[in-house]
Amino acid sequence: MNKQKTTLSNASSENTVLSEFLLAYIDENNIPTEIIDDLRLVAEETFINICQYAYPCDVTQNIDIEIDHTHDSISITFTDTGFQFNPLTDNTKPMDTENYCDGGMGIHIIRSLTDEQRYKRVEQHNVFTVTKHYT
Amino acid sequence: MSLEITISPEQNNGKRISIAGSLDSNTAPQLQSSIDSEISDSVSTAIIDFKDLDFLSSAGLRVIFKTKKIMDGSGGKFLLVNLQPQIKKVFEIIKALDGMNVFKDQEEMDEYLTVMQNKVKDGD
Numbered sequence: 001m002n003k004q005k006t007t008l009s010n011a012s013s014e015n016t017v018l019s020e021f022l023l024a025y026i027d028e029n030n031i032p033t034e035i036i037d038d039l040r041l042v043a044e045e046t047f048i049n050i051c052q053y054a055y056p057c058d059v060t061q062n063i064d065i066e067i068d069h070t071h072d073s074i075s076i077t078f079t080d081t082g083f084q085f086n087p088l089t090d091n092t093k094p095m096d097t098e099n100y101c102d103g104g105m106g107i108h109i110i111r112s113l114t115d116e117q118r119y120k121r122v123e124q125h126n127v128f129t130v131t132k133h134y135t
Numbered sequence: 136m137s138l139e140i141t142i143s144p145e146q147n148n149g150k151r152i153s154i155a156g157s158l159d160s161n162t163a164p165q166l167q168s169s170i171d172s173e174i175s176d177s178v179s180t181a182i183i184d185f186k187d188l189d190f191l192s193s194a195g196l197r198v199i200f201k202t203k204k205i206m207d208g209s210g211g212k213f214l215l216v217n218l219q220p221q222i223k224k225v226f227e228i229i230k231a232l233d234g235m236n237v238f239k240d241q242e243e244m245d246e247y248l249t250v251m252q253n254k255v256k257d258g259d
Contacts, residue, residue, distance in 0.1 A: 012160050016136055037190065037221045044192045048160045105193035105229050112228040 003068045038113040045106035054082025077129040138162035149180035155187035158195030176209040186217035
């Protein structure tokens with residue numbers, strides 16, 4: 001267990017900082033490297049989803065990112081103060097070729113590459129946690 | 136985590152777009168811009184070469200699908216080649232490979248193009 005937290009602004013360019021934060025955590029905590037690509041992709045998809053949909057245009061807010069791990073799993077929690085939105089139930093776009101250009105791919109990627117996804121609304125905050133197991 | 140784009144001519148007014156590095160939310164606009172300026176109705180074949188691509192997110196996928204739509208609309212061919220396992224996995228998650236012309240390597244793609252060119256010559 002070695003919880004680490006960082007705070008980013010809701011700008012998609014901050015995704016680079018998020019990736020670096022994640023990769024440093026994986027390195028420092030000897031997390032199996034074979035899950036790096038999956039985790040980086042999940043982190044990007046989640047973060048960009050929040051940046052694009054949680055806030056009105058031109059509103060700058062903070063997004064808290066917390067990473068934690070156990071002996072066999074790693075979890076990333078995203079906390080934002082945006083509109084209430086549960087990506088697990090509010091995203092109903094079917095995945096077909098007509099929707100590829102209109103978004104909706106991110107949550108499918110997140111679901112596929114993680115073992116658990118949890119959403120809760122806590123005091124005007126969206127709290128979304130993804131967990132991936134490793135051996 | 137940058138993206139390097141190399142665009143080179145192919146036979147019969149085709150274009151090869153080779154992408155290296157990371158195709159993510161930050162670099163996807165860079166690829167979109169290159170494609171907007173290089174891919175037009177006169178391009179017969181657009182080849183996306185993933186040989187040196189390490190990372191692909193949905194933002195990058197959207198650029199790929201948009202390019203396919205352009206090529207489909209103009210009657211051109213759209214080919215994907217050299218997908219590395221992690222990149223192929225992203226396509227597979229969203230079940231996007233059906234209906235795409237995907238080739239594991241250059242040799243396989245060359246065989247396909249030769250067959251297609253022979254068909255044209257034979258008037259099929």
